[in-house]
Amino acid sequence: MATVSSSSNTGESPCWLNRHVLMLGYQGSGKTSSCITISGQEDDSARQPTKEASLFTKMLDSSQLLLVDTPGWGLDSGERLDGQSPTSAHVRHLCYPGVHALLLVVPIGESFTEQQRQGMLERLESAGMHIWRYCMVLFTGADRLWGNGVEEFIAEGGTAIQRLVEKCGNRYHALDNTCPENNTQISELLQKLEEMVQENEGSFFVINDSIQTPWSEHTQRREEHDRMMADDAEVSPIFRSPPRELRMLLVGWQGAGKSSAGNIILGGRKFESGRRTESSLRCQAHVSGRRVTIVDTPGWDWYSLHRTPAHIRKEIRRGAGLLHPGPHALLLVIPVISTLTVRKRQALENHLEMFGKEVSLHTMVLFSCGDWLGATPIEEQIQRNGGQLLRLMAYCLNYYHVLDSTSATRSEDQVSDLLLKVEEMVAQNESRPFLPVKLNEELDDEATCGKCTLQ
Known part of the structure; x- marks a missing residue:
């Protein structure tokens, strides 16, 4: 695996020019293959299960992308993101001072169950509820879409996958790791990641809240402001965020x-x-x-x-x-x-x-x-x-x-x-989107359907 020492992780470039991305997911979801595709780095041991967190890097025009690969979760794993376990401590070290984006890797062509979704929620939310503003779903195995859009896969993939995508603010991307020379899919992913960084005003998520940085204080103040706005039930709908x-x-x-x-x-x-x-x-x-x-x-x-x-x-x-x-x-x-x-x-x-x-x-x-x-x-x-x-x-x-x-x-x-x-x-409309159709239903001239409320 492409591992680095503590000295090489800090590097010479300022941290504000770096983009730290953490890959998370279940065993066999395609995290390491995705790191190789995105970074362009070869890894001879990619076919073996990931045993420890490792770092992949990709140089961009004005910054450096740091991809941290992690061991896959098991369905009964108790691994958390609170920085207490050895694996989490190593991840925290590689991602210091914080993570700009967490990519939740989900393979296309395999069922994603409610148990898996709940397992993701428990692991992630152990690090704080505001973690979701930094999350994006990365679908691997895009070659299995057979020419269809990933949106159709989400719409037909069941409630568990739909609720996970919604939890991530409907941020997602599909990656074909069998076609690493497809630069367009990488460029689109990098653009989405940068848009998320800009939406978060350049802040990053601190895995262990005991690490004090200027950005962690900024994030805390922002969270307090968001809670105050959410608690104000008298605010007119027009003036909500x-x-x-x-x-x-x-x-x-x-x-x-x-x-x-x-x-x-x-x-x-x-x-x-x-x-x-x-x-x-x-x-x-x-x-x-x-x-x-x-x-x-x-x-x-x-x-x-x-x-x-x-x-x-x-x-x-x-x-x-x-x-x-x-x-x-x-x-x-x-x-x-x-x-x-x-x-x-x-x-x-x-x-x-x-x-x-x-x-x-x-x-x-x-x-x-x-x-x-x-x-x-x-x-x-x-x-x-x-x-x-x-x-x-x-x-x-x-x-x-x-x-x-x-x-x-x-x-x-x-x-x-x-x-x-x-x-x-x-x-x-109280921020409710309107989902009037189901793709697998036949349309007739008098078809009517209901409204889907964003949870």
Whole structure:
């Protein structure tokens, strides 16, 4: 194994340029293989069970990634993260002064039971409840997905795996250790890790709280502030702390501008615009201090739910499943100069109600092509359009926003305003995401389903 001495662990570089990552999981989950894939270091003993904690390093542009591999847990193991056992003491030494991220390694293709989830919770929470803000699930064996997305695996993997992902703030990544030359999967993982570090304001988790560092004091003050906010039951929902992640589903007519809207929100060419979207696609970026995840979906028919092909309806519904544990908002994209008739409005509402009768609580009208308005305020355009658009707005509880695809100077401001409106909607819904579908159910035109509450 790639082990280091106490002197080599401290190194010459300042600790604030390092990123300490701790690999945890059950025996045979693929921790060591993942360390090799991420770091690019070879290890002749990788096929043998890990007997002691070891260190892998990867040099980055402006920092150094320090990966600490650990012995696998057994189902009946009493190993804890409180720094008292010999193994924990060695881990604490390798990770000094603290851990920026804990990767909980779970293999794809093997069942993850409620007993395993409970075992993880007991081991981790022995080190403190605030440990979860530093955790991410790392799925190994991504080659077993056979071309499907990891989101589908999570959605169909059972309650235990879903609850673990939720506990980690819906932070996860899939890794194919049979293809170490795939640099894209490594780059995406490193980006997610850095986003988590930034969300935690650069702080790290101290395994043994007796180790006093400037950051441990900072973390304690932050925890006390969070507890005070949680205990204040009289605070209006609008003023509660916003979610660190926003998950949004783009829906609407064919050619309404959904893909372009997704690109504007995420700040880059994430979706292929200018051509028909055939399948739902999930993309993510860090926007205005938040992790924003968007799923673009195929367009539906302008005039009737029945005229939208069944495979398109199923694909749209699958898109909602890619936003586990559920989208915070459905963005109904409508070109700003569209004229609504009774038939078109009813078609929009019927398509939305594929997701259930409570869908209107989570839907915002997103007007695309805002540059067509010129100097005309959107409110004037809504009044000019007439009663059908007003009825649609009332159906969506008057949540709406305009995106101007030509205004590069206003792009950041208009996106920030949109995210604030979505957060207000989330607060009004008591921070509950909306999971209206199950992937393994057949869709019919009158399908309705319930709401899934984030635990």
